[in-house]
Amino acid sequence: MFNRLTGIVVAVAVLFIFSAAYAEDITKEELKGQDEQVQDIKSDVLEVSADLEKLEEKLLYPSGTEVSLFVSLAENETFRLDAVEIQMDGNPVARHVYSFKELEAMKKGGVQRIYTGNIKIGDHDLLVSVIGKTGGGSDLKNSQHFKVSKDVAPRIVELTLTDQGITEKTR
Amino acid sequence: MKRLLLSFILLMFSASSAPAETRKTSDLHDLYFGEALYHAYQGEWFDAVSRLDTELSLHYGVDEPGRDTLHYHVNQAEFDVGDFELFYRMHQKAGHAIKEVIEGNVPEPVKNEAIFRLARIYFQKGQSKDAQEAVDRIKGVVPEKIKDDLAFLKAEILMANGRYADSARMFTDMKDTRGLSGFSTYNLGIAFMREGKETDGLRSLDRAGQIKGLDDVELAIRDKSNLVLGEKLLTEKKYAAAKDALDRVRLTGPFSNRALLGSGWADASLGNYQSALVPWTILSERSATNASVEEAMLAVPYAYIKLGVYSKAAVLYSQALASFGKETQKLSASITSIQEGKFLAALLREELKQDPDWVVKLRELPEAPETYYLLDLLASQNFQESLKNYLDLEELRVKLSTWTGSLDALHDLTKKRRDYYEPLLPEIDREFRRLDTLMRLRLAQRDSIEKRLHSMLTSPRPEQLETADESLTMLRLSRLEKRLTSAPDASGVTLSRIKLLRGVIAWNMYEEYDQRLTEAFKHLKDLNSEIDRMKTEYASFIRTRQAVTQSYEGYDDVIRILSEKTHTAAKKVEELKTRQGKILETMAINELTRRRKLLEQYEVDARFAMADSYDRARKAQDNKKAGE
Numbered sequence: 144m145f146n147r148l149t150g151i152v153v154a155v156a157v158l159f160i161f162s163a164a165y166a167e168d169i170t171k172e173e174l175k176g177q178d179e180q181v182q183d184i185k186s187d188v189l190e191v192s193a194d195l196e197k198l199e200e201k202l203l204y205p206s207g208t209e210v211s212l213f214v215s216l217a218e219n220e221t222f223r224l225d226a227v228e229i230q231m232d233g234n235p236v237a238r239h240v241y242s243f244k245e246l247e248a249m250k251k252g253g254v255q256r257i258y259t260g261n262i263k264i265g266d267h268d269l270l271v272s273v274i275g276k277t278g279g280g281s282d283l284k285n286s287q288h289f290k291v292s293k294d295v296a297p298r299i300v301e302l303t304l305t306d307q308g309i310t311e312k313t314r
Numbered sequence: 315m316k317r318l319l320l321s322f323i324l325l326m327f328s329a330s331s332a333p334a335e336t337r338k339t340s341d342l343h344d345l346y347f348g349e350a351l352y353h354a355y356q357g358e359w360f361d362a363v364s365r366l367d368t369e370l371s372l373h374y375g376v377d378e379p380g381r382d383t384l385h386y387h388v389n390q391a392e393f394d395v396g397d398f399e400l401f402y403r404m405h406q407k408a409g410h411a412i413k414e415v416i417e418g419n420v421p422e423p424v425k426n427e428a429i430f431r432l433a434r435i436y437f438q439k440g441q442s443k444d445a446q447e448a449v450d451r452i453k454g455v456v457p458e459k460i461k462d463d464l465a466f467l468k469a470e471i472l473m474a475n476g477r478y479a480d481s482a483r484m485f486t487d488m489k490d491t492r493g494l495s496g497f498s499t500y501n502l503g504i505a506f507m508r509e510g511k512e513t514d515g516l517r518s519l520d521r522a523g524q525i526k527g528l529d530d531v532e533l534a535i536r537d538k539s540n541l542v543l544g545e546k547l548l549t550e551k552k553y554a555a556a557k558d559a560l561d562r563v564r565l566t567g568p569f570s571n572r573a574l575l576g577s578g579w580a581d582a583s584l585g586n587y588q589s590a591l592v593p594w595t596i597l598s599e600r601s602a603t604n605a606s607v608e609e610a611m612l613a614v615p616y617a618y619i620k621l622g623v624y625s626k627a628a629v630l631y632s633q634a635l636a637s638f639g640k641e642t643q644k645l646s647a648s649i650t651s652i653q654e655g656k657f658l659a660a661l662l663r664e665e666l667k668q669d670p671d672w673v674v675k676l677r678e679l680p681e682a683p684e685t686y687y688l689l690d691l692l693a694s695q696n697f698q699e700s701l702k703n704y705l706d707l708e709e710l711r712v713k714l715s716t717w718t719g720s721l722d723a724l725h726d727l728t729k730k731r732r733d734y735y736e737p738l739l740p741e742i743d744r745e746f747r748r749l750d751t752l753m754r755l756r757l758a759q760r761d762s763i764e765k766r767l768h769s770m771l772t773s774p775r776p777e778q779l780e781t782a783d784e785s786l787t788m789l790r791l792s793r794l795e796k797r798l799t800s801a802p803d804a805s806g807v808t809l810s811r812i813k814l815l816r817g818v819i820a821w822n823m824y825e826e827y828d829q830r831l832t833e834a835f836k837h838l839k840d841l842n843s844e845i846d847r848m849k850t851e852y853a854s855f856i857r858t859r860q861a862v863t864q865s866y867e868g869y870d871d872v873i874r875i876l877s878e879k880t881h882t883a884a885k886k887v888e889e890l891k892t893r894q895g896k897i898l899e900t901m902a903i904n905e906l907t908r909r910r911k912l913l914e915q916y917e918v919d920a921r922f923a924m925a926d927s928y929d930r931a932r933k934a935q936d937n938k939k940a941g942e
Contacts, residue, residue, distance in 0.1 A: 169897055171440060174696060177893060178439065181703045182404045184886050185360075188710050191879050192364040193371060195717055198872055202724055205861055213345045248355035254348030264854075295857065301345055314345070314383070 208261035209297040212237065212269075214304065215254045221278035222306035224249070229258060230270040231291075236260060254301070262298075267291045269300070269311070277306050285309060344369070344383040347391055354394070359402035360709065366395045389419040397428045403702065405435050422454040430456075430464050437467065438695055442474035462491050466498065473501070478509035489521075496525045496535035503539065507546075519543035523562055537567040544576050553580040571597060571606035578613055587620040602637045603644075603686040605909065608916060611637060615923065624931035631924035638917045645687065645910040652902050658895045661701065662708055691905045700897050707891040714884040721877045728873070731866040739862070746855070753848065760841055767834055776823040779830040784819050791815055 200209075214227055224246055229237040237258040241249075249255060272286040289311040291300055299314040342348045346369045354362035370391055373384040384391060399405075416429060429452050436445035449468050456464060469484035485502035488494055503518030522539035525532065544560035547553075557580035563573030574593040581590035594617060597610035615630035651657065691697050766778065780788070795812050798805070823830075 169696075169900055174700065174897070175439075175441075177890070177897065178699065178703060180890055181707060181894070184710065184883060184890060185402065185404050185706065187879070187883050188714065188887070189360070189364055189367060191717065191876060191883060192360075192713070193368040194872075194876055194879075195720070196364065196368045197372070198724065198869070198876065199720070202727065202865070202869065205865070207857060207861055211345075213348070215342075215348065244356045245352075248352050251351070251355045252342065252348070253352030253355045254342065254345050255352050256345070256349045299345060 204259055204261060204297075206297045207295050208263065208293075210258075210260055210262045210267075210291065210293060211256055211297070211299050212258040213254050213299065213301045214239075214249075214257045215252075215301060216249045217303050217305040217310075220250070220305055222283055223276045224273065224304060225276065226274045227257065227302075227304075228272040228274075230272075231260075231262065232268050233270075262291075262293050264293050264295065267293060271302055271309050271311075273304055273309060275306075287311075343386040347384055347387050350391075350394070350398075354398055354401070357401075359398050360706075360713075362398045363395060363402060363404075366391055366398065370395065393420045393424070393428070397431070400428065400431050400435060403435060403699075403706075405432060405439075416451055423457045426452045426454065426456045427460055430460055430467065433471065434467055437471055437474065439699060440695070442471055445471045446475055462488070462494055465491075466494055469498070469501065469505075473505050473508065478505045481505045482509060482511075482514075496522055496527060496532050496539070499525065500535055500539045500542075503542075516543060516546065519546070520559070523559060533564065534568055537563045537569045537573070541569045541573050541576070544573065544580070548576055548580060548583075551583070553583045556580045557584075565596070571600065571604050575606040575610055575613070578610070578617075582613075582617060582620070587617040591617050591621075601686070602641055605912065608634075608638065608641070608913060612916060612920060612923070615927065619923075619927060619930065622934075624927045624934055628924055628927035628931055631920045631927055635917060635920045635924060638913050638920060642910055642913050642917070645906050645913065648687065649903055649906050649910070652899050652906070655895075657899060657902055658704075661704065661898070687906055687909050688902055691901060697898070697901055700894060700901070704891065704894045704898055707887055707894055710887045711884070711891060714880055714887060717880050718877070718884065721873055721880060724869070725873050725877075728866040728869045731862075735862050735866070742859075746859070753852065757845065760838075760845060763841075764838060767831070767838060770831060774827055774831075776820075776827045776830075779827065779834060780819070780823055784823065788816065788819060 210231075212229060216224065224241050226238065226240045228235065239255070239257055245255070267290070269289040269291050270286060271289065273283070275283045277283050283306055285308060287309045289300075289309075291298060291313060301312045301314065303310040303312070346365065350362050350365040350369065353359075353365060369384055370388075373379055373382050373388065373391075376382050379385055379388075416425070416432075429448055433445045433448035433452075436442070436448055445467075449464070449471060452464070465484060465488055469481045469488065472478075472481035472484065482502055482505040485498045485505055488498035489502060491498060499518055499522035503515045503522060505515075506512075506518055507515035509515075519539045520543055523536055523543055525536055525539075527533060527536065540559045540562040544556045544558075544563075547556035547559060557577055560573045560577040560580060563569050565574075574597040578590040578592075578594040578597070581587070581593075591614060594610045594614045597607055598614050600607045602608060602611070611630070611634035615627035615634065618624070618627035618630065685692065692701075770778065791812050795809065798808055798812075
């Protein structure tokens with residue numbers, strides 16, 4: 144009895160030092176082979192994703208009418224962005240409530256594409272509303288109108304947010 | 315709970331995946347590149363790679379890539395796509411990621427950090443030789459924040475490749491590194507032992523076991539060092555020293571169960587059964603799902619037998635037997651639950667993905683298997699890698715399923731557009747051709763007018779600028795003159811008056827010639843504005859007409875090919891996911907079966923020992939009676 148229990152202690156110790164060997168029925172080669180196949184399929188699916196993205200853009204958003212709205216935070220901005228609402232020509236087109244992860248991504252320099260759609264050539268009214276909290280903790284509400292001029296090329300609009308206001312840059 | 319989590323963290327010790335570096339918004343020229351970063355900073359690697367792949371292919375597809383906004387970031391984007399693939403654990407993608415990362419045209423520190431990540435992935439996946447090759451490529455400036463981690467990784471890789479002496483040398487250099495001191499001293503001990511330098515190894519473990527530190531991870535590595543040292547000394551029959559090391563392990567730490575068990579065995583081996591009962595009794599009262607606790611449930615009555623307290627031993631064996639039976643049933647139920655697919659279903663639950671404490675939460679889910687038995691397995695590298703693959707495959711499955719729907723919708727969309735436009739287009743084209751001919755005629759007329767007006771600047775021709783009234787009057791005068799000339803009683807006075815009137819009109823034309831020419835140019839200018847407006851509308855119509863055809867023509871093949879690719883990929887993903895799931899289930903079932911077998915063996919031992927204890931107790935009682 145003692146010998147057997149002592150043996151178990153030794154076996155456990157040896158296992159611990161030289162790392163546990165789980166799943167005797169699954170070999171390292173099997174795991175590696177499976178892992179390689181998973182990587183291959185990821186690659187295939189990424190290719191499909193890129194092709195589909197291009198197809199959707201051509202079919203759903205032809206350059207003559209395409210408009211994309213991007214939202215970014217100004218550098219070193221400390222206010223907490225809670226939500227953004229956007230209306231184009233009086234119609235609501237986008238509304239987004241930000242998670243912690245999304246906000247952090249924007250603080251690091253990431254840019255969110257909040258809307259892609261189609262508009263006619265000509266001038267359009269854009270109303271951007273921002274809800275959040277200032278660095279001091281008080282409520283922040285800000286709404287601004289912008290004019291977006293659409294021509295035959297795709298229109299890209301960048302909305303940069305600060306606690307002081309919104310800057311619009313058309314590209 | 316904290317103990318379990320800490321154990322989990324410690325077993326997984328390796329630097330966690332760090333998101334990509336922060337970039338300045340003001341430096342960003344291409345917003346779609348910024349969008350890829352937005353996904354990357356959230357750890358959404360698939361979306362980040364996909365966005366960047368699309369952007370790069372569009373960039374190289376334009377006529378003048380130098381005028382594309384991605385041009386400003388193209389080197390960084392090429393590097394990032396490789397780097398993001400590494401984060402997405404695609405280190406073997408036909409050398410793509412590796413090539414981009416190693417040969418990337420980015421600053422040295424950025425490149426070195428990415429190669430460090432590549433090496434770590436190789437190491438974590440057990441490809442130690444590839445990991446060695448990768449770290450060997452790190453040259454020049456290394457970012458300060460990864461210097462220590464890189465040195466540690468290099469030493470670990472050396473050890474994994476059997477270069478224990480080199481590894482030990484590196485760990486020796488690191489033993490005073492802040493934050494890594496415990497880990498490096500512990501690993502130094504392991505490296506020495508594998509090299510065959512047992513004494514040096516034990517000395518290092520002893521040092522790691524006495525390192526002063528307050529945070530949970532430092533305390534845990536100290537416990538681990540003491541445990542490994544104690545268990546090693548036990549096998550070498552150095553019981554007193556083993557007990558010293560094992561007693562240094564905290565009672566609340568992740569290794570306390572095994573330390574208490576070992577401490578008891580050290581006492582028992584020295585014949586101190588009374589002392590052995592102290593750690594064993596503490597241990598035997600803990601949760602029976604732990605292997606050390608189960609062993610202690612046999613060890614306590616064993617000590618009582620050695621102390622001659624047979625009846626107590628018999629009772630304790632009986633209690634152990636009941637507990638083992640219960641646990642064996644639980645294990646069997648867990649195995650059945652895994653075989654019924656409930657384990658995999660539990661792993662995919664959304665609430666677990668959001669929760670960093672998912673290991674603990676998993677066992678709280680209804681119908682999930684008893685994961686307490688699986689904690690060590692769940693923390694193992696193989697299981698973790700398999701689980702990540704399983705979750706990635708599930709993510710791909712969902713995406714592909716959504717895309718199948720999207721492609722069907724796109725096919726319908728092109729069909730509807732064709733059905734709507736095709737009957738309308740012949741009439742529109744006919745009307746357009748008519749208007750087009752008319753327009754060309756008018757344009758030719760305008761050109762002719764312009765030409766005539768320009769020629770009149772140098773050779774004045776007033777008659778060409780007569781007004782409509784003048785033209786009409788001249789016509790009427792000609793008719794009158796003709797009629798009078800053919801009449802037999804024609805009056806010479808009347809003819810003279812006609813001549814005079816003609817002279818007045820001609821006078822006016824000559825007199826007002828300059829003014830009329832200026833007016834004519836003004837009218838030409840107005841006409842030009844109208845022509846420009848017409849041309850704009852013409853171009854707009856042409857564009858719209860082209861867009862109409864382009865909105866449904868030429869997509870059938872693209873959609874069909876993409877649908878086939880999606881279908882093939884979905885099938886492959888399903889196969890791989892099933893296989894990956896089986897791997898996870900097999901790992902879990904093997905572990906549970908191993909534990910069940912151990913428990914069944916304990917049951918046999920307990921049953922035998924219980925009978926033996928009753929015999930001894932009865933004999934002792936008989937002897938006592940005989941003595942009386």
